[in-house]
Amino acid sequence: MDTTLESSAAVLDTPKDADGSCPTDKKITVVFVLGGPGSGKGTQCANIVEHFGFTHLSTGDLLRAESKSGSPNGIMIRDMMNEGKIVPSEVTIKLLRKAMLESGNDKFLIDGFPRNEENRAAFENIMKIEPEFVLYFDCPVEELERRLLNRNQGRDDDNIGTIQKRFKVFIESTLPILEYYNSKGKLRKIDAGKPVDEVFEDVKAVLSPFAVEANTCRKSNVSMVLGLEY
Ligand SMILES: Nc1ncnc2c1ncn2[C@@H]1O[C@H](COP(=O)(O)OP(=O)(O)OP(=O)(O)O)[C@@H](O)[C@H]1O
Numbered sequence: 001m002d003t004t005l006e007s008s009a010a011v012l013d014t015p016k017d018a019d020g021s022c023p024t025d026k027k028i029t030v031v032f033v034l035g036g037p038g039s040g041k042g043t044q045c046a047n048i049v050e051h052f053g054f055t056h057l058s059t060g061d062l063l064r065a066e067s068k069s070g071s072p073n074g075i076m077i078r079d080m081m082n083e084g085k086i087v088p089s090e091v092t093i094k095l096l097r098k099a100m101l102e103s104g105n106d107k108f109l110i111d112g113f114p115r116n117e118e119n120r121a122a123f124e125n126i127m128k129i130e131p132e133f134v135l136y137f138d139c140p141v142e143e144l145e146r147r148l149l150n151r152n153q154g155r156d157d158d159n160i161g162t163i164q165k166r167f168k169v170f171i172e173s174t175l176p177i178l179e180y181y182n183s184k185g186k187l188r189k190i191d192a193g194k195p196v197d198e199v200f201e202d203v204k205a206v207l208s209p210f211a212v213e214a215n216t217c218r219k220s221n222v223s224m225v226l227g228l229e230y
């Protein structure tokens with residue numbers, strides 16, 4: 001089986017075959033979405049899904065669901081999240097891979113990942129997918145804190161003690177990842193301190209190469225690329 005990945009925006013709008021059918025596509029498009037806690041990653045990803053046909057996978061949401069599922073890792077994940085710590089990559093990547101396979105899509109916004117060097121290297125080694133780019137929502141810390149304390153979505157980690165720990169982890173572990181992608185010319189920085197609609201205008205400009213044109217199609221073959229089992 002050919003598992004080579006040549007991820008490229010240029011193949012997004014594959015013309016139909018002469019007989020009108022859609023060619024099978026072996027490419028997977030991944031955009032990493034990063035930013036401080038409360039910067040609006042989830043909010044903007046929901047908009048992107050609506051306009052650009054990506055599947056949004058929030059690693060934080062996947063871990064939260066796993067922690068509540070009664071799985072053997074559940075308590076470890078819950079305790080780490082309550083401390084704002086980064087869960088071991090093998091756990092997160094297993095959940096991500098399963099969600100990618102189940103989606104049937106081939107365009108993914110991976111939100112809240114990679115959070116540290118261990119996440120980044122493990123994704124590269126296990127998934128063998130290079131992201132198209134990293135969308136970085138940059139926002140002042142005072143605004144992040146205000147948003148998190150007003151979120152009211154029942155998250156156990158939205159309390160001032162855990163919020164401070166999450167900020168520290170972001171600065172110490174995630175900023176170096178942003179620097180890494182910046183050095184590769186893959187960072188797309190967005191001013192996320194503005195109102196939601198204004199932020200999305202800037203997001204749209206970055207995502208414009210992914211707009212799907214009429215009379216084009218793609219057949220996802222995510223299982224061919226990632227393997228069938230999870
Ligand atoms: N541009 C914005 N201006 C004001 N409030 C916003 C903006 N974007 C998002 N919010 C609000 O801020 C809160 C955090 O947003 P969101 O959940 O999208 O952030 P996040 O980056 O996914 O956070 P986390 O990393 O904690 O998951 C939500 O209550 C959301 O409605």
Ligand SMILES: Nc1ccn([C@@H]2O[C@H](COP(=O)(O)O)[C@@H](O)[C@H]2O)c(=O)n1
Binds near residue numbers: 037081082083157
């Ligand atoms: N790659 C990741 C992503 C998240 N976590 C843990 O989940 C918490 C919440 O994440 P959000 O993206 O929803 O803010 C985060 O503080 C980590 O504890 C992780 O371990 N690894």
Ligand SMILES: [Mg+2]
Binds near residue numbers: 041042058060
């Ligand atoms: Mg979120």
